[in-house]
Amino acid sequence: MSVRLGAPGRMEGRVVVVTGASSGIGRAAARELALLGAEVAVVGRNRERTHAVAAETGGRAFLADFDRLASVRELGAALLDAYPRIHVLANNAGGMAPRGTTGDGFGITFQRNHLAGFLLTDLLRDRLLATAAEEPGTVRVIQTSSAANTSGKVRLDDLDELRGPWLGGWRAYGTAKLENVLFTRELARRTVETGIGTWSFHPGFVATGFGGSNPLIGLAKRAALSPEQGAQPLVRLAASPAVPAPSGNHFSRLAAPGSVARQADDAGLARALWEASAARVGG
Template sequence: MSVTLPAPGRMEGRTVVVTGASSGIGRAAARELALLGAEVAVVGRNRERTEAVAAETGGRAFLADFDRLDSVRELAAALTGAYPAIHVLANNAGGMAPRGVTPDGNGITFQRNHLAGFLLTTLLLDRLRETAAAAPGTVRVIQTASAANTSGRVRLDDLDELRGPWLAGWRAYGTAKLENILFTRELARRTAGSGIGTWAFHPGFVATGFGGTNPFIALGKRFALSPEDGAQPLVRLAAAASVPAPSGNYFSRLTAPGRTAPQADDARTAATLWELSTTRVR
């Protein structure tokens, strides 16, 4: 049976961290969550755009480069120093990337879309647990995934996607979005009973900077959703009074369960991905 996300409620007194918030879906979500009363931590790579969104929302700007894990560690320290409570962490940063490795030695797509968000979440997990103990039902970790997950396949011996055909980055991107869902499901298992809920979602095909100059994506954007419409699943997962699907679920737009690759249901792969990710970020 499918369920639909209800409309968002008010967010006064709650702190929301949105990564990738300097443009697109992240910016639209940050603006709407601020209008709902949330204190928004605006996380982005570009200083000018990130500070502009922070000014729009009345929130605070935090700069981070997800191609550098030390930058993610600095971000986590800055967030825990700034906020005694964090109610929502929206891991929204990511996107298509060229083939290659980061300065940390990880595949760029793997690190930008999965590993950096994994590290940020685990570094903030104690603060999230503390907040959940004090404000039950308000603490949520949200992953921006994609319908592209259905084309992904996690190869535990090639997480960096350095072998095999590149296919213009689509294979690696689909796999990274599948990893977002596997991470969500393993996080749900590890935080069961803590008061933390976690969900992933597909925003729909949205007219943002995604895809760069790819001519096929550029053509499709003529028929795409606006960033404001694309942000609705994130906003509702953050602000709805309750989410009508158990922690660990994946929403396609506003409806769960969304369609996933068969591997998304493999608990052993989810647990192994967590352990390998932990090793990568040490």
Template structure:
């Protein structure tokens, strides 16, 4: 049985951290949530665009480079220093591109789309848990921007750096795997935090008419069926603001409807736990 997300709700006195908020659906979501009354922490990589969005929504700009785990740690430190409460963490930043290795030694797509959001989430979790103690159950939420591209992904714990994924296809192969990792991360988050008032969801925004994905042949073809950034942001806005999400924590929404279609691996609890453990090790959280 499928369910649909209700209309957005008011967000006065609620703090929302949005990554990837300097453009696309992150910027559109920041605008909408600010209009609903939320206080927005605008996180982005580009200084000019990030500060411009922050000024527009009367929020605060935070800069980060997801290809550098130390930059993520620095971001978490600044957010924790500035924000006594965090009600919603929207892990919206994502990237697609050529094969590359980060300064931390990991595949760029894996690190930017999964490992860095994993690290940021875990560093902010104590603040989210504290916030949930005085908030209505389930109203403190962690939201992952995933994709229908998860259907083309395949997670291998022994190949998280995508060395053996086959044809790169402009990065879409690794991108699909990272979007599957987002769903596995969401489900393991839901399992681990089912008793402390935090809920976790992932969603597919649709293919958004923005600069994401560049101008390759696959991207150009998909843009013909693209939705606007405002339409793509609608699931994020509703997941962040509605008083009650009509689906259990851990669900994946295809735009406004759950459950969305996922690759079979998304339901593998053992794989989700193994991905969490390996992500802890690689991000330096383990030990």
């Protein structure tokens, strides 16, 4: 049976970390969450845009480059230093990337969309657990995925997507978005009865900078959702008094269960991806 997210509630006294918040749905979500009363940690890579969004929202700017895991570790330390409690972590940063590896030696798409968020969640996990123990029902980890997850296929022997056809980056992107779903489901299993809720979502096709100069994407954007519309699932998952689907579920826009690839239901694969990710970040 399908369920739908309800209207957001007030967020006074709650700290929300939004990555990829310097533009697109991240910026739109940061602005709306601030209007709901949240204290927003605005995380972005571009200094000027990130500080501009922080000024708009009355939040704090944190600069991080997810193509460098050292930068993610610095971000985690800065967030822990700034906030005694963290209520919501929205792992929203990501996007398509060229084929190749980061300075850490991992596939760019894999690291930018999955591994960096995995590491940040791990760095903040104890703070999230402590906040959940003190304020039950308020702590959530939200993952921006995509309907593209249905075209993904996780290969544990090629997580960096360095073999096989590139297909303009779409294959790697779809796989990374499937990894977001698998990560969410394994996190839900590992945090059961801790008070932490975790969900992934597809925002819809949104008119943002995604896709760069690709002419087909540019044509489709004429019928796309606005960033404000695309941000609604994130805002409601963060701010709704109660989420109507159990932790670990995937939303398509405001409804769950959303469409996922067959591999998303493989609990063994979710555990193996978690373990492989932990090994890569030294966890």
